[in-house]
Amino acid sequence: MNYTLYIDESGDFESQKGQWVLSGILFSDSYENCEKHLLNKLDGMPRELNLTSIRDFHLTEFRRDFDHDKAVDMAKRVLDRLELLPFDFHGLVTINYSKISLSHREKTYRLMLADLLALCETVIPDYQIIENLDLVVATRTIDGELQTNISNIKEDIINTLPMALEVDLATKGIVDLIGKHIKVKMDYANRSWGLVCADFLANLSYHNRKEKEKLYLQELEKNGRYTVFESFGDFESRRASVAERDNDHVLSLYRWLMILTKNDANEKAKNTIQRLLAKIFYKRGTSGSKISFEALIERLWRSGNAINNYGALKITLSLFEHELKEFFRINKISSYQQYLFRLRNLMLIVDNHLGNVDGALELAVKQHEYVSQLASNPEHFQMILDFKAIEIEIYINGLEFTKALNLAFEYSRMISNYKEVWQLLVDEESDNFESSRAHIKSTMILFRANILNMAVNNYSISDQVMKDINNLEAVLSNKLDISRYSNYKIMLLLKQKKSNVAVGFFEKIVDENPNVILNYFDFFWFLKAINDTLLTREQINFPKITKIINSQLSYIDLNTSGHPMDLILRELALFEFQSNNKSKALKYIRKSKNLFTLESSNVSKWLNALIDIHEDYFKGSVGCFHKYFKEIDAECDFIESVSINSIDSLLQKVRFYTPY
Numbered sequence: 001m002n003y004t005l006y007i008d009e010s011g012d013f014e015s016q017k018g019q020w021v022l023s024g025i026l027f028s029d030s031y032e033n034c035e036k037h038l039l040n041k042l043d044g045m046p047r048e049l050n051l052t053s054i055r056d057f058h059l060t061e062f063r064r065d066f067d068h069d070k071a072v073d074m075a076k077r078v079l080d081r082l083e084l085l086p087f088d089f090h091g092l093v094t095i096n097y098s099k100i101s102l103s104h105r106e107k108t109y110r111l112m113l114a115d116l117l118a119l120c121e122t123v124i125p126d127y128q129i130i131e132n133l134d135l136v137v138a139t140r141t142i143d144g145e146l147q148t149n150i151s152n153i154k155e156d157i158i159n160t161l162p163m164a165l166e167v168d169l170a171t172k173g174i175v176d177l178i179g180k181h182i183k184v185k186m187d188y189a190n191r192s193w194g195l196v197c198a199d200f201l202a203n204l205s206y207h208n209r210k211e212k213e214k215l216y217l218q219e220l221e222k223n224g225r226y227t228v229f230e231s232f233g234d235f236e237s238r239r240a241s242v243a244e245r246d247n248d249h250v251l252s253l254y255r256w257l258m259i260l261t262k263n264d265a266n267e268k269a270k271n272t273i274q275r276l277l278a279k280i281f282y283k284r285g286t287s288g289s290k291i292s293f294e295a296l297i298e299r300l301w302r303s304g305n306a307i308n309n310y311g312a313l314k315i316t317l318s319l320f321e322h323e324l325k326e327f328f329r330i331n332k333i334s335s336y337q338q339y340l341f342r343l344r345n346l347m348l349i350v351d352n353h354l355g356n357v358d359g360a361l362e363l364a365v366k367q368h369e370y371v372s373q374l375a376s377n378p379e380h381f382q383m384i385l386d387f388k389a390i391e392i393e394i395y396i397n398g399l400e401f402t403k404a405l406n407l408a409f410e411y412s413r414m415i416s417n418y419k420e421v422w423q424l425l426v427d428e429e430s431d432n433f434e435s436s437r438a439h440i441k442s443t444m445i446l447f448r449a450n451i452l453n454m455a456v457n458n459y460s461i462s463d464q465v466m467k468d469i470n471n472l473e474a475v476l477s478n479k480l481d482i483s484r485y486s487n488y489k490i491m492l493l494l495k496q497k498k499s500n501v502a503v504g505f506f507e508k509i510v511d512e513n514p515n516v517i518l519n520y521f522d523f524f525w526f527l528k529a530i531n532d533t534l535l536t537r538e539q540i541n542f543p544k545i546t547k548i549i550n551s552q553l554s555y556i557d558l559n560t561s562g563h564p565m566d567l568i569l570r571e572l573a574l575f576e577f578q579s580n581n582k583s584k585a586l587k588y589i590r591k592s593k594n595l596f597t598l599e600s601s602n603v604s605k606w607l608n609a610l611i612d613i614h615e616d617y618f619k620g621s622v623g624c625f626h627k628y629f630k631e632i633d634a635e636c637d638f639i640e641s642v643s644i645n646s647i648d649s650l651l652q653k654v655r656f657y658t659p660y
Helices: 031-042 059-065 068-084 106-125 150-166 172-176 194-208 211-222 235-245 249-262 266-281 285-306 308-330 338-355 359-377 378-397 401-426 428-436 437-453 463-476 479-495 499-512 520-535 542-553 565-578 582-595 600-618 625-629 639-642 652-659
Strands: 001-008 021-027 091-093 132-138 182-187 226-230
Touching: 001 106, 021 106, 021 194, 031 068, 031 132, 031 194, 059 068, 059 150, 059 194, 068 194, 068 211, 091 106, 091 194, 106 235, 150 359, 182 600, 194 211, 194 463, 226 235, 226 378, 235 249, 235 266, 249 266, 249 285, 249 308, 249 463, 249 639, 266 285, 266 308, 266 582, 285 308, 285 338, 308 338, 308 437, 338 378, 359 378, 378 401, 378 600, 401 428, 401 437, 401 639, 428 437, 428 463, 437 463, 437 479, 479 499, 479 520, 499 520, 499 542, 520 542, 520 565, 520 652, 542 565, 565 582, 565 600, 600 625, 600 652, 625 639, 639 652
Parallel strands: 001 132, 091 226, 132 182
Antiparallel strands: 001 021, 021 091
């Protein structure tokens, strides 16, 4: 389609007084047709408003010659007449709220003009495409001298659009017009009705803090006739709008959720999110909506899956849950359970990372309400299994290890039943199932739950479970699986009081690859094995171990907040203390306490108490058991088992039982 964009400005783009505004009226027709139809509809306006001709139509002069309210009413009468045109129109404005300027005011003006042009395609309907654009710009003169000419517009504005595209600040469609498909014209603002309308819109936007102007602009926006962008700022919303125009609704929705996270009262973000959800659920079919929703969940997880980001991700997911429920409510959608269930699975994962047991348990109750409905459809089976696995971690964080173990056995049985179905579906030998993701995951979960329960209520791991665990090692190929399995092996060795064997395991890894970089959890378990060995006065190659630790520390930022950095610092503190460096030990343990970010759950109270016990141990003032653990729920079997254990040293006792 052919489009015409009339542009005018308000403000001097230099002083701090007033606003710097650039406005445009975008019409869905060619310049020639726009001029003809605008003249037809507006030619009688001078007579209606008791003026002489179009040359009298300048809103600043209206305000000077009449009072402000009457001037605004006159402008409204002109702009409202645009509704009678045989083609569509949309007002778009860019405002430099921050008053950031370039070296010269005209460069500031031109950059804002480039912004307006880059974003004009975002305001037209999805099904329309700008194939040709006539750009009509009001001339700017200061002391009789023309400030920006057609050559400036082509060189400083149009030719910068590809660079804006590279950083998602311009739509693909507008960049494709460069060349023969953009024509630039300049004219005086009072010789074209299109420029008169652009002038009126610029002036109204300049005064957008005044009540009458504000209400009218809000009305235009509500009717889909007005969009405001911020120049020299607000890049997030501009990029979100560009993504929507380029039909990347997942990216746009993600960006608007990020904006809403920064300001949960942002009504524009909320309204846009609702519109984008409608596009995803109504315009992409059942399969398309599922794919888009899953892509959004994946993007949210990838962006937030880091130690420092879980708190912000939790806020984003909660806001998204609210907007999603609101969308389903407003649109009276009944088959929504699978989407909320999938989102809440991710919310539970984040809660588990944060140690938010109370919130996770509340969410788990909601998940259980949906399980029976979703289980009737086999395509939801994996999602339900994921929830069952996530739920186990909730009880581990609550130090309810017996409950977690029972759920782990239940989960393992479900996977065994799935194995029978799998064999019917693929007609393959069961050996192949042992290397499947489902089998590996269930065995790992059962492995950890068993280790955590060792010596709790005299529990010991059965021979069959140990056999399954030992058989797992041969089928692992994923790097993270191997790391997790190795760490569970270390946990088992420490529970078996074979810490020197655990140290030897890590020494072998380093001997085979001196440049190896251990991940944070690998390094933590290595340190814990070393410290447990030193505490029991067993033989250890101290110079070699110290060298390995220092080498690994060169790859780690000890200022990173959150879990497991608090654990690493705790173990570094104990290592330094056992290396006769008490001052450094106290420094590390204080840092561990300061970086601790887990929420108020049993596991966080336990880990906090461990930090206190270590600190008191360094100071030679360790108290009794109940001094440290009185805040943990009294009915916790785990705490009772620890308290009655016969290990003399409180430090060694809690280190023996701790899940981390």
